[in-house]
Amino acid sequence: MAFDKRVLVFGASGTAGSGAVRALLRQGYGVTCVLRSERSVSALPAGVEVVYGDVTAPEMGLAGALSAEKFDVVVSCLASRSGGAKDAWAIDHDAQVTVLDLTKQIGATHFILLSAICVQKPTLPFQHAKLAFEAKLIASGLTYSIVRPTAFFKSLSGQIERLRRGKPFLVFGDGTLTACKPISDDDLGDYVAGCIEDDTRQNRILPIGGPGDAITPxxxxxxxxRLLGREPNFKHVPIAMMGVIHNVLRCAGLVSVNAAEKAGLAQIxxxxxxxxxxxxxxxxxxYDADKTPSxxxxxxxxYYAKVIESGVAIERGDHSVF
Structure with a gap:
């Protein structure tokens, strides 16, 4: 089958990546996904081609495996799993640089990067790693679209099981300290795929949220x-407690690698x-909800209503921290 444009996708087996793949297929693009192993194939929809390779080991010849193919666009949804410093720089920066080099080698001219809205006020290693790669992409000479989504549905679903077991909903402070415009996998995927033809989304940094007003915890x-038919029951956790936990673990991390890793998670x-x-x-x-596009x-x-009606537990995977 001939396609007007062919798209190479990295990070296709993840939550956001799989949403992007589905959207690209719906919009009629030829899609090839780069996977590390056959274990991830089952997560992909029918209609995609697969190439195996590891962007953390570029010397293994992924460029050669792709050299016979023609691609117009590269979409990278790679993201570090833990957010810790070592993992962040290895994936959010180094692996992305490998993908950028591959993009140039195979002749693709448009690079769509899935970043994160939280890099606006960077304090964490993965935020600095993402920003460092964003700068390299902008300077690369390629057409770029840097998509910075707000929170994913899965990342905001971790307390459903707590409430099902009759426990209170945990909030920091009074529960209104933060807000977001959550976005679904498919809506984000449609937005990412739309960057290919929409020139207003090219050579730009694109913060994006889902529909409706911003929502607090x-x-x-x-x-x-309300969906569970229960009276509200909140447990309020002082925000300062997170700082205390982080500082204790950080000090312990001076003599313990395990404590240092936990300190990083506490900081996140x-x-x-x-x-x-x-x-x-x-x-x-x-922070400005009105300036956050939807x-x-x-x-x-x-989404909450569907999850509760189904009775199925949400497997958050990499979203368990965030």
Whole structure:
């Protein structure tokens, strides 16, 4: 079958990557996915081609495996699993640089990068790694689209099982310290795929959220209790507690690698407990829901209703930290 454009996708087996692949197929593109092993094939929809290779080991000859193919666009949804410093720089930067080099070698002219909205106020290793690669992509001479999504549905679903077991919903402070415009996998996938033909999404950094108003953790909990037919029951955790945990683990990390890794995770948790996933309005010095673009039709609360009705537990995988 002949396609007007062919797209090479990295990170296709992840949540966001699989959404992008589905969208690319719906929009009629030829899609080839680079996978590390055959174990990930089952996560892909029918209609895609597969090439095996490891971007963390570029010397293994992935460029040669792709050299006979012609691709117009590369989409990279690679992301570090833990967010820790070593993993972040290995994946969010080094592996992405390998993908960028491959893009040039195979003659593709448009690179679509799935980044994250939280890099606006970087304090964490993975944020610095992402920003460092964004800068290299911008300077590469390729057409680029840097998509910075807000929170994913899965990352906001971790307490459903707690509530099913009759436990309270945990919030930091009063539950209104942060907010986001959650976006579904398919709505994000459609937005990413739309970057190929929409020149207003090219050579730009693109923050994006889902439809509707920004949502606080307190509102998330209230809706979940209503869907479960329970009276609201919140447990309020002081935000300062996250800082104390991080500092204790950081000190222990001076003599323990395990404690150092846990300190990194605690730092990530502290960040997400205190920072909104919205566009940062530098002029006003605050996060701005009105300046955070929206796309799509699927809402978080519709997703919650489907999950609760199904009775199925959500496997969050890499989203268990975030």
């Amino acid at each position: 307190k509102e998330q909990g209230e809706v979940l209790f 948790g502290q960040y997400y407990a205190s920072e909104s996933m919205l566009v940062w309005n530098a002029e006003q010095g605050k 796309t799509g039709t699927e809402t978080l609360f519709e």
